[in-house]
Every structure is written in structure tokens, then in C-alpha cells.
Amino acid sequence: MGENHFSIIIAEIKQELKHFEQLTQECKQFYELNKNQIDSSTNLRVLGSILHDFYTCIENLFRKIAINIDDELPSDSSWHSILLNRMSLNIANIRKNVINDDLKETLYDYLRFRHIFRNIYGFKLNWDKMGHLVKSIESTQKTANKQIKEFLEFLEKMQ
Numbered sequence: 001m002g003e004n005h006f007s008i009i010i011a012e013i014k015q016e017l018k019h020f021e022q023l024t025q026e027c028k029q030f031y032e033l034n035k036n037q038i039d040s041s042t043n044l045r046v047l048g049s050i051l052h053d054f055y056t057c058i059e060n061l062f063r064k065i066a067i068n069i070d071d072e073l074p075s076d077s078s079w080h081s082i083l084l085n086r087m088s089l090n091i092a093n094i095r096k097n098v099i100n101d102d103l104k105e106t107l108y109d110y111l112r113f114r115h116i117f118r119n120i121y122g123f124k125l126n127w128d129k130m131g132h133l134v135k136s137i138e139s140t141q142k143t144a145n146k147q148i149k150e151f152l153e154f155l156e157k158m159q
Helices: 005-037 041-070 079-086 101-119 127-158
Strands: none
Touching: 005 041, 005 127, 041 079, 041 101, 041 127, 079 101, 101 127
16 A cells, blocks of 8 residues: 555545535435425436435445455445445454444445336336435435544544
């Protein structure tokens, strides 16, 4: 590892956190503007896309950690779930956990939704099955932001 290794990773994680917040604000604003017509196919597609991007953003952040700190990205067919689980682990002589178990379970719901979103037609999206994710996106983002910033403090001490 080069002497700038952790500085680069820290900067990349901070950039992803900005994207994470932007996606949260987009979702919140769109929902507020459209909550009276939330069941329309178009509105569900828009919210589904934002939820998809929301999880993709946090996963991109986790991938950076797995590749650059853990030195291993899971490679089997369930790598998305394995990666999320690994982010909740303290790994001896490598790093502390990035997120706690409660946040991991919350993020599993977003991961599962992303999988569904990628594998069904948009007109089949259902507010009853995704509404809780939209309504909890802001609290999820704030919790993740807090925990990831604690992880960044850990990284900064390693420089």
C-alpha cells in the first residue's frame, strides 16, 4: 500500500456519503410532491429507481472497503449478501465493523428490494411492499452516515 492509500479511500467514502445523502433527499422530495398519487405506475418506478440507487450507493462504498482494506471482494453468487454481512464484522488485525447488526438488517431490506427491482417489470411494483423503505430512507441514511463516519475516524487513525 502506498502512503496515500487511506487518504484516497477516505476521500472516496466521503464522496459516496454525499451521493447517499443526495439520493435520500431526492426520494424524500419526490415522495412529498407525489404522495397523493403514490400508487401510479410512474411514481412507483421513480421511487423504485431511487431505492435501487440508494442501495447501490452504499454497496459501492462497501466494495471500496472490501477491495482496499479487506483485500477481498466476495466472488460467489451470493456476494452481495456476503459483502453486507462482512461490513458488520470486526476483522482482527484488519478493521473494525463498518456498520452494526441492526443497520445490517435494515440494509438487507434495501438489498432485497434492489434484487426485486432488477428482476420484475416496473408496472408490477407495489407501494405496500416498498413504502416502508421510502418512509424510512432518511432515518436509514442518517444511521448509516453516523456509523460510517465513525469508521472513517478509525481509518484516519490508521494513516
